[in-house]
Amino acid sequence: MITLIDNYDSFTWNLYHFLGELGAETQVIRNDEISVAQLLSAEPEAIVLSPGPCTPDEAGICLETVAQAKDKAPVFGVCLGHQS
Numbered sequence: 001m002i003t004l005i006d007n008y009d010s011f012t013w014n015l016y017h018f019l020g021e022l023g024a025e026t027q028v029i030r031n032d033e034i035s036v037a038q039l040l041s042a043e044p045e046a047i048v049l050s051p052g053p054c055t056p057d058e059a060g061i062c063l064e065t066v067a068q069a070k071d072k073a074p075v076f077g078v079c080l081g082h083q084s
Contacts, residue, residue, distance in 0.1 A: 002026045003044040007052025007059050007080050015050060015078065031060025036068050044073050051079035 002024050006012040012028060019026045029039070031052070039047070039061065047069055049062050056063055059080055069075050077083070 049077040
């Protein structure tokens, strides 16, 4: 399963639908809804960080996710997610 971190941006749902069209089972989690430990304990196949209206420092678990997931799951960021 792919975990899509929602940084409170409506484009998150475009990504969700696009991933679904590619056949990916995807769950959406808000950036302040879960800890990085909980996220990684679910062993996602990949993590996608969505766009959002703030800076990486204000994007919930995004920076910590990038740091901790590097050897556990591929991480793909879009816009704000890429900046993280």
